[in-house]
Amino acid sequence: xxxxxxxxxxxxxxxxxxxxxxxxxxxxxxxxxxxxxxxxxxxxxxxxxxxxxxxxxxxxxxxxxxxxxxxxxxxxxxxxxxxxxxxxxxxxxxxxxxxxxxxxxxxxxxxxxxxxxxxxxxxxxxxxxxxxxxxxxxxxxxxxxxxxxxxxxxxxxxxxxxxxxxxxxxx
Amino acid sequence: xxxxxxxxxxxxxxxxxxxxxxxxxxxxxxxxxxxxxxxxxxxxxxxxxxxxxxxxxxxxxxxxxxxxxxxxxxxxxxxxxxxxxxxxxxxxxxxxxxxxxxxxxxxxxxxxxxxxxxxxxxxxxxxxxxxxxxxxxxxxxxxxxxxxxxxxxxxxxxxxxxxxxxxxxxxxxxxxxxxxxxxxxxxxxxxxxxxxxxxxxxxxxxxxxxxxxxxxxxxxxxxxxxxxxxxxxxxxxxxxxxxxxxxxxxxxxxxxxxxxxxxxxxxxxxxxxxxxxxxxxxxxxxxxxxxxxxxxxxxxxxxxxxxxxxxxxxxxxxxxxxxxxxxxxxxxxxxxxxxxxxxxxxxxxxxxxxxxxxxxxxxxxxxxxxxxxxxxxxxxxxxxxxxxxxxxxxxxxxxxxxxxxxxxxxxxxxxxxxxxxxxxxxxxxxxxxxxxxxxxxxxxxxxxxxxxxxxxxxxxxxxxxxxxxxxxxxxxxxxxxxxxxxxxxxxxxxxxxxxxxxxxxxxxxxxxxxxxxxxxxxxx
Numbered sequence: 001x002x003x004x005x006x007x008x009x010x011x012x013x014x015x016x017x018x019x020x021x022x023x024x025x026x027x028x029x030x031x032x033x034x035x036x037x038x039x040x041x042x043x044x045x046x047x048x049x050x051x052x053x054x055x056x057x058x059x060x061x062x063x064x065x066x067x068x069x070x071x072x073x074x075x076x077x078x079x080x081x082x083x084x085x086x087x088x089x090x091x092x093x094x095x096x097x098x099x100x101x102x103x104x105x106x107x108x109x110x111x112x113x114x115x116x117x118x119x120x121x122x123x124x125x126x127x128x129x130x131x132x133x134x135x136x137x138x139x140x141x142x143x144x145x146x147x148x149x150x151x152x153x154x155x156x157x158x159x160x161x162x163x164x165x166x167x168x169x170x171x
Numbered sequence: 172x173x174x175x176x177x178x179x180x181x182x183x184x185x186x187x188x189x190x191x192x193x194x195x196x197x198x199x200x201x202x203x204x205x206x207x208x209x210x211x212x213x214x215x216x217x218x219x220x221x222x223x224x225x226x227x228x229x230x231x232x233x234x235x236x237x238x239x240x241x242x243x244x245x246x247x248x249x250x251x252x253x254x255x256x257x258x259x260x261x262x263x264x265x266x267x268x269x270x271x272x273x274x275x276x277x278x279x280x281x282x283x284x285x286x287x288x289x290x291x292x293x294x295x296x297x298x299x300x301x302x303x304x305x306x307x308x309x310x311x312x313x314x315x316x317x318x319x320x321x322x323x324x325x326x327x328x329x330x331x332x333x334x335x336x337x338x339x340x341x342x343x344x345x346x347x348x349x350x351x352x353x354x355x356x357x358x359x360x361x362x363x364x365x366x367x368x369x370x371x372x373x374x375x376x377x378x379x380x381x382x383x384x385x386x387x388x389x390x391x392x393x394x395x396x397x398x399x400x401x402x403x404x405x406x407x408x409x410x411x412x413x414x415x416x417x418x419x420x421x422x423x424x425x426x427x428x429x430x431x432x433x434x435x436x437x438x439x440x441x442x443x444x445x446x447x448x449x450x451x452x453x454x455x456x457x458x459x460x461x462x463x464x465x466x467x468x469x470x471x472x473x474x475x476x477x478x479x480x481x482x483x484x485x486x487x488x489x490x491x492x493x494x495x496x497x498x499x500x501x502x503x504x505x506x507x508x509x510x511x512x513x514x515x516x517x518x519x520x521x522x523x524x525x526x527x528x529x530x531x532x533x534x535x536x537x538x539x540x541x542x543x544x545x546x547x548x549x550x551x552x553x554x555x556x557x558x559x560x561x562x563x564x565x566x567x568x569x570x571x572x573x574x575x576x577x578x579x580x581x582x583x584x585x586x587x588x589x590x591x592x593x594x595x596x597x598x599x600x601x602x603x604x605x606x607x608x609x610x611x612x613x614x615x616x617x618x619x620x621x622x623x624x625x626x627x628x629x630x631x632x633x634x635x636x637x638x639x640x641x642x643x644x645x646x647x648x649x650x651x652x653x654x655x656x657x658x659x660x661x662x663x664x665x666x667x668x669x670x671x672x673x674x675x676x677x678x679x680x681x682x683x684x685x686x687x688x689x690x691x692x693x694x695x
Contacts, residue, residue, distance in 0.1 A: 042450075044450060046446045046447045046448070046451075047446065048442050048443065048445045048446050049445040049446070049456060049457075049460045049490075049491055049494070049496040050447075050453065050456060050494075050496065051447050051451040051452050051453035051454070051455060051456030051457070052450060052451060052452060052453055053453050054452065054453065054454065054565070057450075057452045057453065058565065060450065
């Protein structure tokens with residue numbers, strides 16, 4: 001340990017460090033997020049009385065920043081390849097467009113509830129024919145369909161409550 | 172709060188960290204301190220003091236609680252403390268000797284019982300009994316000495332808090348430290364008041380430096396004690412002269428600075444100490460090399476009998492000069508250049524010293540011209556500030572504006588070169604030299620040289636008279652801003668054998684110039 005002027009470069013020591021103190025999970029908006037640590041590093045062999053030359057020294061943070069940005073970008077693209085629980089499609093080859101199909105589709109969606117506990121169903125964009133077809137099916141639901149819908153709402157309400165409970169802000 | 176802070180400091184400090192404060196306690200009780208410090212020849216006696224009644228007291232300082240294990244571990248030293256009488260040129264032929272074991276912690280009951288039994292044996296053999304001072308004793312005496320001087324006004328409290336709450340790793344705030352010393356040593360103190368204030372200054376400096384001692388930041392410790400000694404000397408000068416008690420406080424601070432310088436010099440002997448431990452900008456490393464080498468050289472100049480360390484220092488200097496590993500950041504590094512050059516000359520490396528002088532001269536005459544676009548940082552800019560300016564300038568692509576520039580170090584540098592009869596080097600550069608404006612620091616009173624910030628002063632701008640040196644190197648004159656020509660202090664240039672012998676040794680004149688330059692740096 002050498003103590004002539006301090007123990008580390010004043011430039012390095014002025015770089016602020018902000019520790020993440022709240023674990024590796026958080027929720028932003030409606031979705032839980034799992035944080036994964038990403039790190040980049042550089043190697044340098046110290047010699048007696050010799051530091052890092054000016055150009056190389058100022059190039060190090062640039063290089064590390066680029067490496068980190070690349071890693072982050074890679075993760076972003078990996079993430080967006082996964083289907084989101086907020087959108088979906090229904091195609092004709094999945095069967096007739098009726099309430100049963102709609103309920104089965106809703107099973108994979110994230111459903112939120114308003115302050116009165118009413119489900120906020122997602123919006124659908126349909127052709128006129130398809131709209132008429134599903135409205136026809138929904139206008140006279142069978143008791144089993146009503147039962148399945150009630151079970152779906154109860155399940156989605158439980159999931160919503162769990163999400164809200166673990167939701168917290170990240171520093 | 173004050174007691175708790177002293178308690179906190181005492182529990183964290185090591186023995187070196189409280190030794191000066193302990194010496195101050197003894198001095199305040201009328202003791203005369205003959206030696207304080209650690210060496211291979213101390214034989215268990217870290218502090219050697221003469222009591223007011225003429226008894227000789229020796230103290231071995233320890234840190235932490237002392238239990239049976241710690242007592243047995245240090246028993247060799249403790250036996251030497253009790254059984255070997257001290258030797259010092261100032262001691263009388265016959266005296267009563269009393270050994271003391273001191274710690275900032277506590278003695279456990281089994282350890283006390285062991286010491287009691289050893290004392291019975293030692294007394295039967297005719298030795299003095301070992302006496303003890305523990306942390307409670309130290310706490311009481313440190314508190315007594317500093318009680319009346321604790322900062323009370325919010326700015327002073329803030330200053331003290333800022334100085335105390337540090338990492339102790341190169342983060343001594345010299346400006347704040349100097350202001351705090353100034354608040355403890357106000358002007359117009361009577362001699363009697365000065366005694367108490369000077370004692371308190373040493374106690375507070377010990378409090379502030381606790382963390383620096385713990386981290387072995389010898390450079391910060393050296394700087395702080397040097398400033399403390401200068402503050403005491405300044406207050407003493409202004410109060411109309413010192414008495415024994417004030418002299419004792421000054422000596423304690425000065426010796427603490429000297430001990431820290433020695434510790435830094437010892438650290439420098441391991442070449443790996445110069446190896447950066449973290450990612451480090453090379454300019455910073457080069458500047459640190461220059462500071463450390465300068466401090467090491469200064470220590471070698473203070474202790475010329477240790478030739479081994481001096482040769483090691485010169486060897487490292489040659490290596491660093493050859494590899495371009497020394498970074499001289501601005502005008503405030505003149506003392507470091509002087510220390511290195513003087514040591515090189517003393518060790519017979521005249522060529523090496525000449526390279527340093529010439530290199531410094533070239534830097535001054537090329538960058539300190541009156542309207543220089545890129546002047547060296549002035550004598551008031553610290554090494555770290557100079558480095559930060561360089562870092563800022565790397566991203567600044569704007570064309571540099573010419574600024575009014577003057578040099579603080581050119582005049583002493585020319586005198587140094589004249590004293591060495593480097594006539595041809597001066598003649599070659601004389602045109603450029605004569606175009607540099609010189610600044611000479613002149614405080615209103617001589618105590619101003621000892622101030623960190625000297626408010627009552629003038630900066631005298633002068634230039635060398637271009638023709639004088641061309642006519643004869645023995646007559647150096649310079650022209651002040653008001654057009655008045657003056658001749659520099661007389662410089663011996665006669666080539667008689669005795670003077671020739673002096674040419675390559677630092678003269679009194681040079682030392683006085685060094686002192687002034689160092690104080691210029693200190694007196695902002």
